[in-house]
Amino acid sequence: MADEMVIRAQRFINTTYGNGATLGIAKLEENGQTGWTVMYALTRALQYEMGISALSNNFGPGTLSALQSKYGKLDETTIPSANFCRIIQSALYCKGYDGGDIDGTYNSRVKAAVVKLNQNMGVDGTYPGSSLWPKVVKGLFNMDAYVTVNDGSETIRSIQQWLNGRYVLRSDFYVIPCDGHHSRDVAKSMLFAIQYELGMADGVANGVFGPGTQSGLKSHTLSTGSSGVWVQLFTAAMVLNKRPVSFTSSFTSSLADSVSVFQAFMKLAVNGQADFRTWSCLLVSYGDQTRQGEACDGVTKITPGRAQALKDAGYIYIGRYLYNPSTTDLPEKEIQPGELATIEQYGLRCYPIYQTWARSVDYYSPAQGVTDCMNAAFKAEEHGFKPGSRIYFAVDYDAVDEEVTSHILPYFRSIKEEMDQLGSPYKIGVYGPRNACARISAEGYAGTSFVSDMSSGFSGNLGYAMPENWAFDQIVTKVVGSGDGRIEIDNNIASGRDTGQGSFYPAPAQKLDIGFDLDYWAGLLQEADDYMESIGRPGGTGYVYTRQECLETIMNYDAAITSAARRYRMRKALIQTSAFWEFCHYSYKDIAEDAGVVLYHTGVIPDWGKDLPGVTRLVDSSTGIAKVSGRTAILSRNNSIRSGLLEGDILDSASDDDRWTMWQKSNQDNLFNLSTVPHLHIWGADGKQGDIHEETPQRRPALDYTDTETFEILRRYQGFGDQAVADAQLRMPLYAIFEKYNSIVRGS
Incomplete structure (x- = not known):
């Protein structure tokens, strides 16, 4: 909404300074909206x-020094000109204060506004009255707020005002916002305050968590019964880190309890005291960098010598990269052949990281999210990570909050959606600054955070509390081992929320299937349709979909089918053949049976089944694209859950409620239906435990399956008996068609 007085301020600048030409800027838009341009x-x-020749947007040391030397303070006795006063009045309006009529007079309304400004800043004790002192003027000419905004915390505002009031006379301390929000400026002001209380002189205190500050803090351990300014500083730091404590000068038993909770959260020694490591974790993102982590990450291959060195140094969890697009830069960044076997052999665990570039905002887009998710999942499957592992996607730069909103969140939303489309083979984590990690996680796009706290100067770390779901906290780069065991790593604290993976599938001897190339679509469709036509299948009337519609539907889920085939080390043609065959044979009789299942479980025929003949109550039916029943879905998925191939709850195939639950998923969710097919094949190979006709177990589907094994798995999917054998014989040429095109695409 336009503010009339801000419009007047903008008009004053335009009319007085030649539409900005005198000031070296463009004419201001007279829109009544405050902003940095104004x-x-x-x-x-x-x-x-003030006669400064080199004009600048920055209210820097030169401007501040000129104010101090020329006027000392600004009031009705020192304001040098009417236009000078109009500038002050305009700035007050842009800050939300009554600046009078912008008439060049430092009148009672201006004085009242200045009194209020000083109070809001918390400096009225230092600067009583209605004069504007240079540091207050500096604070007036920026976009900082001195009242709570956007649901700001009154407790944080009281801390900000306290810091301003106590330290504003120190040379390098400037008025910080009092808006109720933690920020970069507030975080740095806390370090200045610590240094001032340690006795550092102006010019020595620099707002950096250096050796002098660290040494001083080691002699300021606080505990129950402590009191005074150091407790105020400590409780301020706790509040700013979102800990539920009061800003106080007394170290109570209640405060000690809260400290213990924070220490446990940060994986510090729990003693309820404000010791050095606790101070460190509150004041800088990396905390005490001498802490020994149980986790690490790096761009160097884990050899036996390095694995032993890491193990001897106390490391358990090793972060390694799934992919490196460069063949020359960091040649060992991507997991190397045999490396995961070495990690497993030495009793270590690995958590996978995916990053190609990811170092500037222009990298991030929804399309890039799709590409990265698919490539990461395929690479994880290729390297041997089992389903359920968590992949950390990187935000490896200082993403400001606006960029998180505009680019990073859409990118991660796309990753989440694509991982769902792949059948959720892997969990998603985020590597990045605190703010990005917290916001991505809050949206449900990542389950845990790998926090780049070593980059303490990142705006996404300064002023932000540790994400609640942190799994790894990256705090320092160091070298471990010597000789052939020497390795440079990033030392990370582990929270236990992610323990990585300790065993891996062996590297495949043959190439895994990859996504379909649409250049071959016409050929695949022609051959599949011609073959089905030649055998008269499905044949006759009463079928719901054309063969082309069936094949188009199957290929629309190619990414999920490819992912499942890679994950379980089977040929995707096995999944495609079973699904396409069954979908082609989906008839109106099947729909009537589906309606009967709904009638059985709800007592009502669904609208889509009311005009179908022969609808009778059925507890279950073969439904959806691949004609999967609730019962067989339960049995096959239970088998995979027990085998550690799939996460989920064991259901009862004899329970009407469980069958109904599973049937609805198979009927209504095409992705779920198709994702069950590989588990039906694995269950079939394992002997179809729990089925009416249990079978002799055979080797599970593999990349080197023989024709005999393939035939038997296709037959077991169909059922038992002569008809199942006959149909499996008819499906073998169809399998060969799918495999022909898949092998062309994958290159073998």
Whole structure:
């Protein structure tokens, strides 16, 4: 909404300074909206009126020094000109204060506004009255707020005001916002405050968590019964890190309990005291960098010598990269052949990381999310990571909050959606600064965070609390081992929320299937349709879909089918053949049976089945694309869950409720229906435990399956008896068609 007085301020700048030409800027848009463009213009105007020749958007040391030397303070006795006063009045309006009529007079309304401004900043004790002191003027000419905004915390605001009031006279301390939100400026002001209380002189105190500050903090351990300014600083740091404590000068038993909770959360020694490591974790993102982590990550191959060195140093969890698009840069960044076997042999565990570039905002887009998710999942399957492992997708740069909103969240939403489309083979994690990790996780796009806390200067780390779901906390780069065991790593603290993977599928001897190339679509359709026509299948009337519609549907789920085939080390043609065959044979009789299942479990014939003849109550039916019943879905998925191939709850195939639950998923969710097919094949190979006709177990589907094994699996999917054998014989040429095109695409 336009503010009339801000419009007047903008108009004043335009009319007084030649539509901005005098100030070296463009004409201001007279829209009544405050923003940096307006504040920059006012800053330049102030500099111009003080006779500063090199005008700048920045209210820096030169501007501040000029104010101090020329006027000392600004009031009705020192304001040098009417235009100078109009600039002050305009700035007050842009801050939300009553600046009078922008008439060049430092009148009672201006004085009242300045009194209020000083109070809001928390400096009224230092600067009583209605004069504007130079540091207050500096704070007036920016976009900081001095009242709570956007649901800001009153407790945090009281801390901000306290810091301003206590330290504003120190040389390098400037007025910080009092908006109720933690921020980069507030985080740095806390370090200045610590240094001032340690006795550091102006010019020595620098707001950096250096050796002097660390040494001083080691002698300021606090515990129950402590009191004074150090407790105020400590409780302020706790509040700013979103811990539920009061800002106080007394270290109570209740505060000690909260400290213990924080220490446990950060994986510190729990003692309820404000010791050095606790101070460190509150003041800087990396905390005490001498802490020994149980996790690490790096771009170097884990050899036997390095594995032993890492193990001897106390490491358990090793972060390694799934992919490196470069053949020359960091040649060992991607997991190397035999490396995971070495990690497993030495009793270590690995968590996978996916990053190609990811170092600037222009990398991130929904399309890139699709590409990265598919490539990461395929690479994870290729390297041997089992289903359920968590892949950490990277935000490896200082993403500001606006970029998280505009680019990073859409990218991760796309990853989540694509992983769902792949059948959720892997869980999703995020590597990045605290703010990005927290926001991505809050949206449900990542389950755990791998926090790049070593980058303490990132705006996404400064002023942000540790994400609640952190799994790994990256705090320092170090070298471990010597000789052939020497390796440079990033040392990470592990929370236990992700323990990586300790065993892996062996590397495949043959190439895994990859996504279908649409250049071959016409050929695949022609051969599949011609073959089905030649055998008269499905043949006759009463079938719901054309063969082309069936094949198009199957190929629309190619990514999920490919992912499942790679994950379970089977040929995707096995899944495609069973699904396509069954879908082609989906008839109106099947729909009537589906309606009968709904009638049985709900007592009502669904609208889509009311006009179908022969609808009778049925507890179950073969339904959906691949004609999967609730019972066989339960039995096959139970088998995979027990085998560690699939996560989920064991259901009872004899329970009407469980069958109904599973039937509805098979009937209504095409992706779920298709994702069950590989488990039906694995269950078939394992002997179809729980089925009416249990079978003799055979080797599970593999990349090197023989024709005999393939035939038997296709037959077991169909059922038992002569008809199943006959249909399996008819499906073998169809399998060969799918495999022909899959082998062309994968290159073997």
